[in-house]
Amino acid sequence: MNFSLPYTISDSTNITEINITTVCSLNETRYQCKCEGLFVWPNDTCHAYDACDVITNGSCTCINGLPADGQFCQVLLSDYLIDIDVRFFDLFLVDNLRNIVRNISLPLTLNSSTNITDIDMNTVCGLNGTEYECKCEVDHVWPSNTCMAYQVCDSIVGSTCGCIQALPSEGSLCQRDINECEDAASVCGQYSDCTNSIGGYMCSCWNGFNVSNKDSPVSVNNSCHDIDECLFSSSVCGPYSNCTNEIGSYNCSCLDGFTSANSSFTISINNTCEDVNECLKSSEVCGPNSHCINSFGSFNCSCLSAFTVTDRNQPVSNSNPCNVSLPLTEYLIEIEINSIDSRITDQLRTLLMNFSLPYTISDSTNITEINITTGMISVSAL
Structure with a gap:
């Protein structure tokens, strides 16, 4: 270009720089806009207007269209690495x-x-x-x-x-130094910690996790997985307990009839489950008028002498207590029936044979047995 710069337009206006950045022309049925040297279209414009050359490093030099916002090609940005050697006689x-x-x-x-x-x-x-x-x-x-x-x-x-x-x-x-731990999941895999060091890094599993191959270091190809501590229940929770595995952890609970030695701490091999003496825990466990016998992991209740359980089909408990047993007295009652009709005796015999015993008359009186012992027939002599 032979244009002399700066070019004075008026006393207050000068043209100091001229750059030809973009050339647009009609190509058959549509416009093509091409960039001059050292200028490019940015990546979003390349995609929005269908680049007519190769997109390289997020930019192109030709698009099939004229940008609606009036945008022109932009300066091609380049990165340069410059090494500067600084020399001192005094290292301070x-x-x-x-x-x-x-x-x-x-x-x-x-x-x-x-x-x-x-x-x-x-x-x-x-x-x-x-x-x-x-x-x-x-x-x-x-x-x-x-x-x-x-x-x-x-x-x-x-x-x-x-x-x-x-x-x-x-x-x-x-x-x-490259900090590989900036994207720890892609380096060490899940459930792990990544520790960067100069020239390297180290992966380690979280508590409750371990690698499949213990002979190889933790990595994305030998990642950490949950340890089922309950497979070793007796050595984890101790005896008389249940072990429930959780992701990265586990939970111990005592079997029914057992409790931990120290309730202030969680159940573990160092705080194991022990038998609960229910008979010492509460005087009401069996109810009144009863005797409590502790057994391993359970207990049994029985009534004291002269007392009987309310419902004999259920065990003694606070909800099925022992009551006073009144002394039983047996009475033999003889009933004489006079009848001149022998058929009545037969009917009475049939009735009593089908009588369901014991038969309750009141809360304190039961008929337990009925016997017809003697039948007398009057005979007239002629």
Whole structure:
């Protein structure tokens, strides 16, 4: 372009910059809008207007349409990694540089098209006595191959190190440690904790969970699953108890007739279930006029002498108590029936044979037996 900038339009208006960003033209039946060099359509526009070239890194350079909002192609943003070698004669100045870097507010705008988005101080090299050492800053490590190629001046952790006694000839610097635990579920699997370390990480199962293959470390392919503690009930809850498995845990309860030794603590192998002596627990357990006999896991009730249970078909209890037993007295009653008609005697015999005994007359009187013993017939002599 031969246009001379800045171009003065009036005393108050200058054209300082001209960019040709977008060229739109009718292509058969519709418009196509193409971007000039170093300009692109953003990802959402590429999809909204049917990109007519390949979408790369979330952008394209051609769309089949003219954006309704009047949008034009935008500047293609590029990321650049710049290594800056800062040399000091006085290593104490490193602390000053470190503080300056930490206090820079990011992103830092250099001009309308350039921003500094990240500053990473990663490696400090200097003499330590007679040895030359290159140490990594916090959250940075020397990769495994560098640790192996140069003498290490600290320990190797997870195949990485933080200090070597040389400056790598290829000019490499310490690398930022990757925190694998940022997406712990995809690394360790469910029901687990992920602990990041410099150059590595470690997975561990939550309490109540374990891996299927105990010979291999916890991972997404050897993930944690619930332990059924109740498979070992006697060693978990102790005797005379029920064990109920739960996800990541379990619950112990005593069988009927048993209770924990210390009710202030949960039932366990260290606080097992013991027999409840119901006879000491309450004087009303069997009701009045009774005797209570404790048995293992249960108890039995019986009436005291001279008392009988209310309902003999049910065991003695507070709801079926013992009552006073009155002494029984038997009476033999003879009844003489006079009849001149022998048929009446036959009818009486039949009636009494079908009589259901014992027959209750009142609360205190029962007929328990009836016998016809003697029949006398009057005979007239002629």
